[in-house]
Amino acid sequence: MTSPANPTDSPVVAFIGGGNMARSLIGGMIARGADPARVRVAEPVAALREALKTDFDVPCFATAAEAVEGASVWLLAVKPQVMRTVCGELTPVAQTNRPVAISVAAGITSSQLSNWLGGDVAVVRAMPNTPALLGAGITGLFANERTDATQREQAATLLDAVGPTVWISDEAQMDAVTAVSGSGPAYVFLLAEAMQDAGVKQGLPSDTARQLASQTLLGAAKMLTELDETAAELRRKVTSPGGTTQAAIETFEAGGLRELVDRAITAATERGRELSAANDD
Numbered sequence: 001m002t003s004p005a006n007p008t009d010s011p012v013v014a015f016i017g018g019g020n021m022a023r024s025l026i027g028g029m030i031a032r033g034a035d036p037a038r039v040r041v042a043e044p045v046a047a048l049r050e051a052l053k054t055d056f057d058v059p060c061f062a063t064a065a066e067a068v069e070g071a072s073v074w075l076l077a078v079k080p081q082v083m084r085t086v087c088g089e090l091t092p093v094a095q096t097n098r099p100v101a102i103s104v105a106a107g108i109t110s111s112q113l114s115n116w117l118g119g120d121v122a123v124v125r126a127m128p129n130t131p132a133l134l135g136a137g138i139t140g141l142f143a144n145e146r147t148d149a150t151q152r153e154q155a156a157t158l159l160d161a162v163g164p165t166v167w168i169s170d171e172a173q174m175d176a177v178t179a180v181s182g183s184g185p186a187y188v189f190l191l192a193e194a195m196q197d198a199g200v201k202q203g204l205p206s207d208t209a210r211q212l213a214s215q216t217l218l219g220a221a222k223m224l225t226e227l228d229e230t231a232a233e234l235r236r237k238v239t240s241p242g243g244t245t246q247a248a249i250e251t252f253e254a255g256g257l258r259e260l261v262d263r264a265i266t267a268a269t270e271r272g273r274e275l276s277a278a279n280d281d
């Protein structure tokens, strides 16, 4: 059993932004025993505040300044394009209270975040993914030099509540982490959509196609994570010579699936770099 993300002796966490990713993290934390009173959320959209309050009983505020009151851990979960403005609003309190600022924003670098918060701020970049909502996320973490051991531990404990964490020592690699696992669930959902649609085209009822595709992805993911075999070995065990799987795999290979995935992940990695560059002075 994973320990709660914020037992009573742990810091109060302020989420800045209460959208999709924050919701997944908060839901995962609460499901694993975190104290809702120690999770504060700033979210300008009233309907999202209401939903978070109703679903998780966390205190919600319209402004970041209210949410960070008493919080020594900030989790910045706004879009990269508005991060600079949001940090600017928090600069005075960041310089006074010296929190650790954990950012989940794609692309935005730790030095940009530290500078926007007034300089010399402890920053952890975290790249989780939405399966965090079910405790099945994975998070890449990078800490800047200003982050001390306690703050690193606080960041890891918070994200550990929603799935495993992996520390990255070279910040440049965070764009690749984002491209593989941050965005990755969307690739799997796209595959699920395509498998369902193709199944329906072959005559299956829609509900049946959905159940078959979803449970197949779940079962395959469990084999990948729980068995000591590579993806290639597992694939070979499904593929009988001259059988149905071979017919499908040959079609994927002939269609350039590997090259297409490589191009997609390269594009996502490059987009992370662009998001950072677009916010440089």
Ligand SMILES: NC(=O)C1=CN([C@@H]2O[C@H](COP(=O)(O)OP(=O)(O)OC[C@H]3O[C@@H](n4cnc5c(N)ncnc54)[C@H](OP(=O)(O)O)[C@@H]3O)[C@@H](O)[C@H]2O)C=CC1
Pocket: 016, 017, 018, 019, 020, 021, 022, 042, 043, 044, 045, 048, 063, 064, 077, 078, 079, 080, 082, 086, 104, 105, 106, 127, 128, 129, 130, 182, 183
């Ligand atoms: N979605 C995902 O799977 C993942 C997302 N991320 C990262 O998480 C971050 C958030 O993404 P996501 O949750 O999808 O985006 P969302 O748009 O769903 O959530 C961001 C929320 O922040 C709100 N917001 C805007 N300005 C402020 C402010 N000044 N103070 C408080 N809240 C504010 C937005 O309101 P409004 O809509 O009114 O602007 C919005 O509701 C991004 O930086 C993204 O890169 C990282 C990993 C995975």
Ligand SMILES: O=C(O)[C@@H]1CCC=N1
Pocket: 106, 178, 182, 183
């Ligand atoms: O699409 C995005 O930019 C964000 C980052 C990773 C997942 N969603």
